[in-house]
Amino acid sequence: MTGKRTGGAAVSRRPLRRRLGVIQHDDWPVHHAVGVARLDSVSDDALVAGMAMRDGDAAAAFVRRFERRVFGLAVHVTGQRSLADDIAQVAFTRAWAAASTYDGRRGSVANWLLTITRNAAIDAVRARRLYPVDDERLGRLVDATMRGDGLAGDRTADAAITNADAAAVLERLRALPIEQARAVVLAVLGGCTGEEIAERDGLALGTVKGRIRLGLRRLRTDLASWTEDTER
Template identity: 55%
Template sequence: MELYSRAERADDAALLAGVAVGDDAATTAFVRRYQSRVFGLALSITRDRGLAEDVSQEAFLRAWRAASGYDARRGSALTWLLTITRNLAIDVVRARRLLPVDGEALERLVGETLEDDPRSPENAAGIELESARARARLREIPPAQARAVVLATILGCTAAEISRREDIPLGTAKTRLRAGLRALRSGLVEESP
């Protein structure tokens, strides 16, 4: 017990040095010291408790593997660990959003997203009509614009993420998104009774 209490009183650099050489007491103390902050950050990014637990565990594993390379001159241990956590959580969220969005997959994705809400049967006919109109209008605009609209509105991608996914310049991604939304909106307004 004395070993753990000594490790818990150690500063971060000493703990990480212990983690780097496989010291169980230092590793336990390091995890105990930062587990709530790591989990809190992971949860705030992923918004999924189970996923946040996985990200937290992986963050501590990566910290354990990279502990020998930690340099206190570059920042605190907490900043270093939270940077690892943040990057992992963002990667996990992005990976979950990476769905195919061309051809039939685009149609399925739009169809599933625009389906009627089963909790409101009184609105089902109106929602189905709007969904069908939106899907039809998406098929009428250029495919590159339709992909940009679906990526932004349904998958929540930013213009920068669309740029990376489509391998196009950021300005082109913004233009496609703006033009696609404008075409979609104008087509839906023209069809309104």
């Protein structure tokens, strides 16, 4: 099945205050690992502050912390590992270049970075105009998201806050009617347009957009209430 993407520039978006991240220990050179390791327990905001000061160790720690999530989002939207590799690199380089403009009062580092990633991925897919929407891939994405794979393996210093926030999102997503939850996941994490989802599921476009609208709105409303309760 193929889907046509509409044109248009990416919309500027402001993330919410959410914290998450992933630390992956790989074969990074030993000497550098010493410098990066001291930053493994540093907060996300501090790493961005370090990048704004052009601290190479902060940049390395930042990439290590978020690479799996950024690459994951790029893969989900594009469906191609090679293209996702390039997009994920672009996302990190954009974050590096814009680190001095990051404002922690407007949203979390993770959301800031993932929004950069999603916009870059959608722009790349849109530039290719016709793009195959892989039913099996999108099905796996919905399953993995609803299963809570996004909460696994989080070992940052902010893990407690991170997991609480992400778990709250997942709980609210699971509480939505399944058709709304699936439309939301396909649209946000799969990068699908309403037209693509409608074609894939054999539904009217208005129905799909209605599901996305109702799902996102209820998710946000429920989370706002939860946030107020936890901060009270």
